[in-house]
Amino acid sequence: MFRGSIVALVTPMHADGEVDDASLKRLVDFHVAEGTTAIVSVGTTGESATLDEDEHCAVIRRTVELAAGRIPVIAGTGANATREAIVLTRCAKNAGADAALLVTPYYNKPTQEGLYLHHKAIAEAVDIPQILYNVPGRTACDMLPSTVARLARIAGIVGVKEATGDLSRVKAIRESCGDGFAIYSGDDASACESMLRGADGVISVTSNLAPRQMQAMCEAALNGDRERALAINLTLxxxxxxxxxxxxxxxxxxxxxxxxxxxxGIRLPLTWLSDDCHDRVRQAMARAGLL
Known part of the structure; x- marks a missing residue:
């Protein structure tokens, strides 16, 4: 599978909230040029929750077209209804995506057995590599490492994006799932240490802005060069x-x-960044050498 910095790509929009195709092309070309490992299209950062089903599929399809085989595309296809997740995952496969990323069903608060059966049903319905996505801070649903281990035995389920920031989970998942099962950090703040402890990469928000630096940090961490990885990460x-x-x-x-x-452009209920936050984000960008 994929190793390194995978960008959780924003979905660019005009001021009226409509998808901006020209900017999407610009972003895909940018990540190809900067050496990003892969693109996640229409994940959480891509505003999956505010796109309707037709738009969701259209953005995935267009991203694959723009990538043109130069960079792998992982489609965000999770939903809180199993049937909807199957529809979106089929769309990703038909669009030519390289894999699908499926967030745990949000709001419903399924049991661990419900999570297992949900992901099992999708894997059996659609023949595309599938990456589990655990982010309980957003979904109010925590997929435990024991459930990940059960799902790792199902054909087609190839990895997990673990976004709790709990470093102990990297060890637990690696020990129970083996080296062939991919583990991606979904938390930029702990991603460097996660890779130093055995994760395969990060699905990253920061990579939208600093893809070359993130890829360099990942390469150092994956090669076991702790000093260099931490030094790069310090600026990020x-x-x-x-x-x-x-x-x-x-x-x-x-x-x-x-x-x-x-x-x-952004869609309601999300709003543009408040004026009182601009300087803080600019300073972070300057610290990373982006301004």
């Missing part, structure tokens, strides 16, 4: 922190627009 820590000064993807969309890579 303000971004890891301040890109969450308001709810993701509010700060990162503002910052990407500041770099001239996309238009100033």
């Amino acid at each position: 820590e303000p971004l890891h922190r301040d890109l969450f000064v308001q709810s993701n993807p509010i700060p990162v969309k503002w910052a990407v627009a500041e770099l001239g890579l996309c238009s100033k």
Whole structure:
């Protein structure tokens, strides 16, 4: 599978909230040029919750077209209804995506058995590599390492994005799932240490702004070069922190627009970054050498 820095790509929009195709092309080209390992299209950072089903599929399809085989595309296809997740995952496969990323069903608060049966049903319905995504801070649903281990035995389920920031889970998942099962950090702040402890990469918000630095940090960490990895990560820590000064993807969309890579657009109920946060995010960008 994929190793290194995987960008959780923003979905660029015009001021009226419509998807900005020209900026999407600019972003895909940017990540190809900067050496990003792969793109996640329409994940949480890509505002999956505010796109309707047709738009969701259209953005995945367009991202695959723009990537044109130059960079792998992982489609965000999770939903809180199993049937909807199957529809979106089929869409990703038909669009030519390289894999699908499926967040745990949000709001419903399923049991661990419900999580197992949900992901099992999707894997059996759609023949595409599937990465589990655990982010209880957003979903109010925590997929335990024991459930990940059960799911890892199902054909087609190839990895997990673990976004709790709990470093002990890297060890627990690796021991129970083996080296062939991919583990990705979903928390930029702890991603460096996660890779030093055996994770395979990070699905990153920070990579939207600093893809080359994130990839260099990942390569150092994956090669076991702790000193170099930590040194690079030190310059990125303000971004890891301040890109969450308001709810993701509010700060990162503002910052990407500041770099001239996309238009100033976001969809309700999300709002544009508050004026009193601008200086804080700019300072983090400057610390990373982006301004």
